[in-house]
Amino acid sequence: MTESNEIHLKDHILYSIINPKSIAIFGANNKFLDTMGAMQLRNIIAGGFAKERIYPIHPKLDIIQGLKAYKSVLDLWEVPDLALIILRPDVVPEVLEECGQKGIKHVIITSGGFREIGKKGVMLSQTIDDIAKKYNMRFVGPNCLGVYNGWYGYPEKKNTHFNTMWIYAIPERGKISIAAHSGTIASHLFWFCKQIGVKIGKSLSIGNERNIDLVDILEYFKDDPQTDVIGLYIEEIKRGKEFIQLAKDITPLKPIVAIYAGGSEAAYRSIMGHTGSIAGDDKIFEAVFKEVGIISTFSVKDFLYYLRAFSYGIIPKGNRIGIITDSGGSGAMMAKAAEKYGLSIPEFSEELKSKLKAYVPSVANIDNPLDLTFQFNQYNLYVKIPKILINSGEVDGIIIYAVFGFEEIMDVVKKSGGKSYEEFDISNQMMKGVYLKPMQRFVRKKIAPIFYIGPQGYSNPWVREFIKSDIPIFDLWDMPIKTFSVLARYSNYRTHHL
Amino acid sequence: MTESNEIHLKDHILYSIINPKSIAIFGANNKFLDTMGAMQLRNIIAGGFAKERIYPIHPKLDIIQGLKAYKSVLDLWEVPDLALIILRPDVVPEVLEECGQKGIKHVIITSGGFREIGKKGVMLSQTIDDIAKKYNMRFVGPNCLGVYNGWYGYPEKKNTHFNTMWIYAIPERGKISIAAHSGTIASHLFWFCKQIGVKIGKSLSIGNERNIDLVDILEYFKDDPQTDVIGLYIEEIKRGKEFIQLAKDITPLKPIVAIYAGGSEAAYRSIMGHTGSIAGDDKIFEAVFKEVGIISTFSVKDFLYYLRAFSYGIIPKGNRIGIITDSGGSGAMMAKAAEKYGLSIPEFSEELKSKLKAYVPSVANIDNPLDLTFQFNQYNLYVKIPKILINSGEVDGIIIYAVFGFEEIMDVVKKSGGKSYEEFDISNQMMKGVYLKPMQRFVRKKIAPIFYIGPQGYSNPWVREFIKSDIPIFDLWDMPIKTFSVLARYSNYRTHHL
Numbered sequence: 001m002t003e004s005n006e007i008h009l010k011d012h013i014l015y016s017i018i019n020p021k022s023i024a025i026f027g028a029n030n031k032f033l034d035t036m037g038a039m040q041l042r043n044i045i046a047g048g049f050a051k052e053r054i055y056p057i058h059p060k061l062d063i064i065q066g067l068k069a070y071k072s073v074l075d076l077w078e079v080p081d082l083a084l085i086i087l088r089p090d091v092v093p094e095v096l097e098e099c100g101q102k103g104i105k106h107v108i109i110t111s112g113g114f115r116e117i118g119k120k121g122v123m124l125s126q127t128i129d130d131i132a133k134k135y136n137m138r139f140v141g142p143n144c145l146g147v148y149n150g151w152y153g154y155p156e157k158k159n160t161h162f163n164t165m166w167i168y169a170i171p172e173r174g175k176i177s178i179a180a181h182s183g184t185i186a187s188h189l190f191w192f193c194k195q196i197g198v199k200i201g202k203s204l205s206i207g208n209e210r211n212i213d214l215v216d217i218l219e220y221f222k223d224d225p226q227t228d229v230i231g232l233y234i235e236e237i238k239r240g241k242e243f244i245q246l247a248k249d250i251t252p253l254k255p256i257v258a259i260y261a262g263g264s265e266a267a268y269r270s271i272m273g274h275t276g277s278i279a280g281d282d283k284i285f286e287a288v289f290k291e292v293g294i295i296s297t298f299s300v301k302d303f304l305y306y307l308r309a310f311s312y313g314i315i316p317k318g319n320r321i322g323i324i325t326d327s328g329g330s331g332a333m334m335a336k337a338a339e340k341y342g343l344s345i346p347e348f349s350e351e352l353k354s355k356l357k358a359y360v361p362s363v364a365n366i367d368n369p370l371d372l373t374f375q376f377n378q379y380n381l382y383v384k385i386p387k388i389l390i391n392s393g394e395v396d397g398i399i400i401y402a403v404f405g406f407e408e409i410m411d412v413v414k415k416s417g418g419k420s421y422e423e424f425d426i427s428n429q430m431m432k433g434v435y436l437k438p439m440q441r442f443v444r445k446k447i448a449p450i451f452y453i454g455p456q457g458y459s460n461p462w463v464r465e466f467i468k469s470d471i472p473i474f475d476l477w478d479m480p481i482k483t484f485s486v487l488a489r490y491s492n493y494r495t496h497h498l
Numbered sequence: 499m500t501e502s503n504e505i506h507l508k509d510h511i512l513y514s515i516i517n518p519k520s521i522a523i524f525g526a527n528n529k530f531l532d533t534m535g536a537m538q539l540r541n542i543i544a545g546g547f548a549k550e551r552i553y554p555i556h557p558k559l560d561i562i563q564g565l566k567a568y569k570s571v572l573d574l575w576e577v578p579d580l581a582l583i584i585l586r587p588d589v590v591p592e593v594l595e596e597c598g599q600k601g602i603k604h605v606i607i608t609s610g611g612f613r614e615i616g617k618k619g620v621m622l623s624q625t626i627d628d629i630a631k632k633y634n635m636r637f638v639g640p641n642c643l644g645v646y647n648g649w650y651g652y653p654e655k656k657n658t659h660f661n662t663m664w665i666y667a668i669p670e671r672g673k674i675s676i677a678a679h680s681g682t683i684a685s686h687l688f689w690f691c692k693q694i695g696v697k698i699g700k701s702l703s704i705g706n707e708r709n710i711d712l713v714d715i716l717e718y719f720k721d722d723p724q725t726d727v728i729g730l731y732i733e734e735i736k737r738g739k740e741f742i743q744l745a746k747d748i749t750p751l752k753p754i755v756a757i758y759a760g761g762s763e764a765a766y767r768s769i770m771g772h773t774g775s776i777a778g779d780d781k782i783f784e785a786v787f788k789e790v791g792i793i794s795t796f797s798v799k800d801f802l803y804y805l806r807a808f809s810y811g812i813i814p815k816g817n818r819i820g821i822i823t824d825s826g827g828s829g830a831m832m833a834k835a836a837e838k839y840g841l842s843i844p845e846f847s848e849e850l851k852s853k854l855k856a857y858v859p860s861v862a863n864i865d866n867p868l869d870l871t872f873q874f875n876q877y878n879l880y881v882k883i884p885k886i887l888i889n890s891g892e893v894d895g896i897i898i899y900a901v902f903g904f905e906e907i908m909d910v911v912k913k914s915g916g917k918s919y920e921e922f923d924i925s926n927q928m929m930k931g932v933y934l935k936p937m938q939r940f941v942r943k944k945i946a947p948i949f950y951i952g953p954q955g956y957s958n959p960w961v962r963e964f965i966k967s968d969i970p971i972f973d974l975w976d977m978p979i980k981t982f983s984v985l986a987r988y989s990n991y992r993t994h995h996l
Contacts, residue, residue, distance in 0.1 A: 042910050045914035046914045066915045180827065182827020184825030184828050188825065191954045191958075195955050195957075261830040262834075298838070327682030328682070329682040329731060330680075330798075409531070412537075412540050412541060416544045455690065456667070457689050478797045478800075
């Protein structure tokens with residue numbers, strides 16, 4: 001992205017909301033856990049915000065969490081870039097009015113109790129609309145958790161973030177950006193993101209969208225050089241026409257993965273009490289998503305796995321996969337799943353088979369899936385054979401099932417009275433250099449997606465090395481197949497819409 | 499189960515294979531990792547097998563892994579209960595012949611290279627059949643990993659197991675029993691089992707089933723008091739008629755979850771090279787499974803989650819679920835998924851709503867899903883409200899989404915300059931007594947399934963407490979809904995077939 005984009009972005013309404021240099025906060029106190037405002041302030045401080053430019057506003061307290069508190073926002077010496085309001089809904093208009101008088105232009109209204117509670121709340125919404133209009137203010141919310149910006153302070157500061165949400169587990173920073181009508185989707189997923197390596201840059205809880213809406217946010221994500229992939233959790237779409245046009249423009253360049261949570265009777269009841277939106281028929285949304293190239297799912301894990309897959313930035317050219325496995329059972333299951341998901345597992349040409357022969361144990365069948373059964377040349381398994389397959393041009397991507405790491409084995413060897421096998425310990429340490437680095441170099445060439453599967457799970461130290469190195473890794477073999485099929489479908493869409 | 503079952507079981511062919519008191523092993527040596535036999539012996543020793551009754555047979559070595567080795571099985575002073583053969587296929591007949599001469603009646607033939615390699619292998623299979631027949635021997639395999647028995651030595655010894663497989667991660671012992679045409683499915687899944695708490699008692703890799711087959715094993719599982727739930731990975735069914743009758747008898751009493759890996763073209767190629775079976779049309783298998791009440795899936799994670807769900811021993815009476823959540827987004831998604839999976843989310847009666855009122859924050863909507871948003875009375879959230887719902891009789895099960903544990907919060911509090919909040923630390927330690935114990939008591943009443951969801955994931959210490967306490971816990975909200983729908987479907991089948 002060019003600098004001109006950056007300048008353009010700084011003019012966008014969202015910029016100051018996720019990158020404020022000063023902030024007024026209404027509703028914080030010194031309590032712990034049982035008030036949201038207190039915890040939101042803790043998160044802002046913990047994220048590395050300049051303390052001297054955080055202004056807690058409180059009618060009684062003088063000091064809040066070690067910061068000087070003010071009776072009114074009107075008492076401040078500067079006009080804060082952002083106001084964050086976490087107060088009872090009926091006092092929001094008064095406070096918002098003062099923010100307007102002060103000259104504050106950007107606000108996050110966390111408070112719930114607006115249209116989602118019925119008629120009285122709708123009137124209150126109208127009141128805050130009027131105040132915002134009078135002072136030319138823009139706001140996120142109400143009824144939201146606000147924003148998380150993992151790029152806050154970047155590149156000057158390396159380890160800062162801006163987090164107004166009720167979440168304490170911070171994912172690694174990456175170029176996935178999320179906007180959600182649910183604060184949970186915008187925040188609670190961070191734990192799972194950390195576990196499997198979904199690198200989030202921005203995550204926005206947009207609540208009732210009374211002012212800033214999904215279309216505003218998509219405009220920003222579209223031009224944002226820190227956004228490569230977009231995740232949306234949608235309960236309604238307010239500006240349908242604009243949304244469709246914008247999505248059409250974005251998807252060929254930046255994949256969008258969306259959950260539409262409406263469309264069923266019980267979901268309707270749930271959503272009414274949640275953001276109070278009136279959601280439409282599932283089929284209409286599905287048709288729209290398909291037309292504009294949005295990848296749609298109603299599974300939260302699919303959502304995160306798809307986002308992660310796109311964030312690696314490697315889109316296959318087609319739907320042909322090569323499967324390499326040290327286990328026949330997983331190979332058979334993957335082959336079956338692949339056909340169900342519309343992928344092709346082509347038979348290898350004779351030429352390719354003869355090239356593979358040198359690297360495959362004599363007992364193994366050379367076929368696709370390629371079952372190496374008892375393969376101890378791990379370099380061949382992880383690097384050499386995948387390279388041959390990719391370079392053959394006969395497949396558009398590879399899935400490799402193999403056991404990584406040997407923690408439990410050492411324990412068994414000890415129990416069985418074995419020697420300490422020092423040379424083995426060394427080789428375990430050397431794996432990083434001998435296998436992981438070549439794998440990483442190979443993956444980074446971005447010729448085709450290469451998915452590894454390690455059944456020991458995401459907490460295994462060796463699997464964590466994969467995640468750290470941005471090598472796509474899965475714990476079992478359902479999701480690699482499903483995810484690959486989504487990449488292949490997107491690839492096909494993009495070919496026709498770029 | 500009565501004692502008569504036990505006696506009957508001891509006569510079954512499988513009994514001595516998974517409970518041998520003495521074992522001869524062909525193919526073990528002092529090497530490490532690069533020979534299977536060596537590692538299988540290590541596992542047997544590490545499992546707590548009486549060392550003086552393990553007999554490694556080797557033409558040259560005198561000592562193997564600290565054990566006295568013998569040139570021939572004929573040299574042994576006793577007739578071992580079991581022989582384990584891990585040798586090149588062409589030497590198997592000779593060794594098997596000697597086992598027969600010695601009087602050994604039970605054998606596991608791990609060696610591959612039989613029918614799965616073509617004509618020569620089929621002839622070899624015929625040869626071993628003939629030898630087994632001559633000496634009245636029964637064997638598992640060939641082309642398998644053998645067996646895992648978590649109940650080995652029980653109840654005399656608490657921490658023993660019998661493991662001839664190539665797996666080192668041992669799951670907690672429970673009453674799930676697995677039989678698989680794939681050694682990977684029988685073993686590599688143990689890592690995931692440990693992670694989410696799938697408690698495996700027995701797991702059998704049955705390979706080519708040349709002698710002991712699936713029907714033999716189902717006969718055993720049927721009467722086995724240590725088997726409550728059965729998991730099958732199937733590439734073919736040899737005795738179809740017997741399988742169907744047996745499955746029909748078993749499923750109303752002990753749920754069976756099965757993966758059928760055949761039925762697709764690429765899966766066929768994979769299976770041919772794997773166990774060499776000729777698998778049939780997917781639709782035929784689906785129809786058979788449905789008729790006999792087998793829960794079928796082609797997803798490995800579904801397989802494990804379903805097994806775990808059944809192992810809790812709580813089957814819902816119907817398909818009505820109550821959803822309790824501290825997050826609107828997860829509630830909406832669960833509601834939508836529930837309808838897709840054929841579950842019902844009934845609206846609560848006025849009577850029930852008025853009962854709930856006292857325990858729900860005033861801002862919350864009392865409805866199903868019940869969104870408690872910002873609920874800090876965790877006892878109400880985890881125990882009290884679920885009890886009211888279950889006792890109302892208006893739902894057949896409950897799913898509760900809530901954040902558990904507060905590890906990351908303490909870190910944020912510290913970073914935000916907060917006090918150390920000692921009272922909070924105490925309460926975190928007390929949670930076990932105050933929340934977990936009542937939850938456990940409630941779940942154990944087995945009135946209806948109660949599923950908890952904690953987004954912090956399975957490695958979270960608080961979530962591990964759930965697993966230890968046998969309280970059903972999930973990391974995100976896809977799987978609880980899907981799993982509940984499977985329980986409800988099974989419940990319906992059982993009602994009509996008991």
